[in-house]
Amino acid sequence: MAPVTMMDILQELVSAILGLLHFIWYYAVVLVQPLILRSVGTQSGTLWSCVAHIITAVIGSGVVSLAWSTSQLGWIAGPTALLIFAVITCLSAFLLSDCYRSDDGTRNKSYMDAVELYLGRNRTWVCALLQNLSLYGIDIAYVITTSNSIRAIQKSNCYHREGHNAPCSYGDTYYMLLFGALQVVMSQIPDFQNMEWLSVVAAIMSFTYSFIGFALGFAQVIENGTIKGSITGVPTANIADKLWLAFQALGDIAFAYPYSIILIEIQDTLKSPPPENKTMEKASMIAIFTTTFFYLCCGCLGYAAFGNNTPGNLLTGFGFYEPYWLIDFANACIVLHLVGGYQIFSQPVFAFVERWCTKKYPSSGFVNNFYTFKLPLLPSFQISPLKLCFRTAYVASTTAIAMIFPYFNQVLGLLGALNFWPLTIYFPVEMYFVQKKIQPWTRKWIILRSFSFFCLLVSIVGLIGSIQGLISAKFG
Secondary structure, three states, X not given: OOOOOHHHHXXXXXXXXXXXXXXXXXXXXXXXXXXXXXXXXXXXEOHHHHHHHHHHHHOOOOHHHHHHHHHHHHHHHHHHXXXXXXXXXXXXXXHHHOOOEOOOOXXXXXXXXXXXXXXXXXXXXXXXXXXXXHHHHHHHHHHHHHHHHXXXXXXXXXHHHHOOXXXXXXXXXXXXXXXXXXXXXXXXXXXXHHOHHHHHHHHHHHHHHHHHHHHHHHHHHHHHOOOOOOOOOOOOOOHHHHHHHHHHHHHHHHHOOOHHHHHHHHHOOEOXXXXXXXXXXXXXXXXXXXXXHHHHHHHHHHHHHHHHHOOOOOOOOOOOOOOHHHHHHHHHHHXXXXXXXXXXXXXXXXXXXXXXXXXXXXXXXXXXXXXXEOOOOOOOEEEOHHHHHHHHHHHHHHHHHHHHOOOHHHHHHHHHHHHHHHHHHHHHHXXXXXXXXXXXXXXXXXXXXXXXXXXXXXXHHHHHHHHHHHHHHHHO
């Protein structure tokens, strides 16, 4: 009997993946899309449009870094960290979803509206700064990831033609500029209420490349005939280096669960009844369970396949060379997903700045005048000078910073550590205390305070490790 090769395994897995993707596509287009189309408009979203938004926000560039994170932490700490962050994210989502409506039934349209209602104006400004900085940083990471994926497609084709040892080297500046130019156009989408279709497409893409990453890792493990890796992870020259890399890995994992910062904005698209918080809790459970499954598969199988040689990006680091067309397809899906993901994270920033300018300058024509444009084959849309100028400048600045710091794992770790504690933990816990009138030193107060302090320590060590890695990458 002929030995089973990686190509044989991949052919079977690809057939299964394509069948599953056909089912997902059928489900999204035939069942979910009509619900979404009927929900276009103010507060008329459904459970499934909400799940699509969340999956689009959660499964992003972070998923392809999880094999590297697992390799730094080892076989016990790596999977455990993934599960712990999933539980923390779910708890944070539950706390936040209850803050959407005030006691009198008023809707909080955004994360910052909820903070202002429960915690006052001073902390609202701190929250506004952190939230918009975090969203801005995620968009920078998406520019980096997209350019890496486009470059990986070229390198994959080059390796296929010239051999795996060929000097296939391509720059990333040109691809970042192309992505930025596309986002300048995409940024003119009016608001979150008009993005359901974009989230469905992006969610399908995220499922696709997650499945491919899982399949490639699984096939490589079967071909190797052994599970690589160790309990302690990748060895280093000294303890300090090991700690820096482990801390950075925690930051990368924290980045993989970022959607708490736009949860209320997503919840504001939901119709009622049923109560929006109940729908959001169900959607969060479905989305987090789904994404955590993929995270564990991609992270653990990637580490099992490559051990100490696990690349920083599972699909662009060229642990895999063949089949090259499947690598190309996976990276194309990443690009399509991040085109939508960029907008999911930038739209709240656009809305915040434009609302503030409208209130600050109510008589300004630059801010408040709208002009209608009609392009061939497209519906007409309205645009203001402020919208055109600010959104274009925003995209240009994220692209420029990505070109200056094109370091994938380090940037992801830094962003994950920065937003994890303050936005995912601190503000939701503090708002919950106020809303539920939790008295100090009660059992629930002590548990949540301890939980918040633990997450603060995780953020601090992740931030330290990521800053050290970024400095080393830039100047080392």
